[in-house]
Structures are given as C-alpha cells and as structure tokens.
Amino acid sequence: MRFAILVGLLLGSAHPFAPPQEGLDPGALTKVLALEHAWNEAEQNKDTKSMSALFDDAVVYVDYDGTLRTKAEFLSRVKAEASQPEQEITESMTGRAFGAAVVVTGVYVAKGVENGKPYVRRGRFVDTWAFKDGRWLCVASQATPILH
C-alpha cells in the first residue's frame, strides 16, 4: 500500500526511536524495516510476486475503509487496473521489536486515481511481522484514515 519516496531517510530515522528489547535478534528491526522498503518498491511496481514472498499465507489485511482482505485479495487489488496510484509518501515510520515480533507503525499519504476518480488519503498504519520458518513475514497489516 505504501511505496515511499523518502523511505531511505525514514528507515534511518526509525532506528533511534526503538529501544532495545528483551530476547531480541539485534538485526530484527533493521531486517523488517528493509522488508517494508521492499514492500513499498514492489507495490509501486505492481510486482505481486515479490510482495507475495513478504506475506504469510494467512496474512490479514485491513484496508483504510475497513475492508478485510486475504493475501490473494490484497495482491489482486494491487494488480488491478482500476487502481492507479500516482504517489504515496510515508511521512513517518518507526519499528519496535518484541522478540519474535516486530511492529511497524507510521503515517502515509496516498494520491491516485481509482475507478476514474482522483483521491488523496492520509492514514496511519500498523504492520505486524513474525519470525516464521527462518524469515520475517508480515502477518497483519491495517490502515486507518486520520480524520482530524
């Protein structure tokens, strides 16, 4: 959902805000933030094959309007011609590691055209990553419009 223009900068800025956690793989946070970057790039390019590798098969994605999507439904929406994102900027992003989980929170702004109508959306997201089968996979993602 979020392909960022300033992701490199944001990745750098996210690290200082995450305090050390108990039992943490010291590289977990860095790895997951890099995966967020990869997600953004893949989504921008509608590269659903690369995106698929980032998600657990049972991932649950909740869109900004509350729509619940499975992995297949989310990837299908990314691929859809009706959706033409023009620009999506991650305004802020920070991660926190909890041993076998990393939670990434942030704010994004998305501009584009959907079903022929232009849109601008600003929302807050949370992505939950879990360490499974020797790699980090996104197991949940949700977006919420910022209404104020």
Next chain:
Amino acid sequence: MWKLLIFFMMLAAAAPLNGQGAVPPDAQQRRILALENAWNQAQQTKDAAALDMLLAPELSYIEYDGTLMNKAEFLASVRSPTLQPLRIVNESIAVRVYGAVAVANGVVREDGVKNGKPFTIRERYTDTWVRRGDDWVCVASQSTQVPR
C-alpha cells in the same frame, strides 16, 4: 465487585493450563480469546486497573479516527468521565498464533454515550499480542471504522 470477579474469572480462563508454558496452539488461541473478552469487559466497566494488566507498557493504540495513543493515554481515555460505554461486544473474532506472537482480528460493536450524546460504532480491529513468560500482553491495537 462482581465485575471484578468476572474479570478475574476471565483471566483465569486465559491462564496457562500447566504453568510451564507448554500449551498447545488451540489452547493459546482460547487464551487470547479470553483476554480479548476480558478487555471488552474491562473497557465497558471503565476498569483501567484491569486493562493495565492486559497491555504492554510499549502499547501502540490507534483509534478509529487515526489518533495514536500510548498506554497511559489510552487508559486515560478509558477513565474519561465524558465517555460512558454501555455495551462492547465482539461480532466476530479470529486468532492466529505464531509461537510467541498472536494476532486477533475482529469486528467490535460499541454502544454508549459520549459528551452527552448516544453513539454506536462498529470497528474492524487488529490486536497484536506477545507472550512474556506465561502471560500474553497486547503490544499494538488498531481500529478502522466500518459501516453500521
């Protein structure tokens, strides 16, 4: 007093079966379900002390309007005299467990009075729980409004 008793009964239902942490996955799912119900009960009765036990100090809480709160801010919002919840009920909930990480997705309906005005809201939520010792604590919670 009876509300407190009910809360502790719910917590007891969520307690480890053998005290050694060797709990099968479906039992872990039941524990998370019990904790989610305990959360609703505590929030409905404005029992911030009970909620305090369910939430990690590092909690990130995102309200349906995009407001980001930490644990202290969320508990203060629960205590606020301007909010009087009458009923908080899960319409649906599903829990996935990834070792020491669990994700609960569901739809909750809340009826109450805010600033003297009655309200009803339905929200789709994602709660991320991590296991610490024998206990589970919620580290992230996010809601997105859905049509009534």
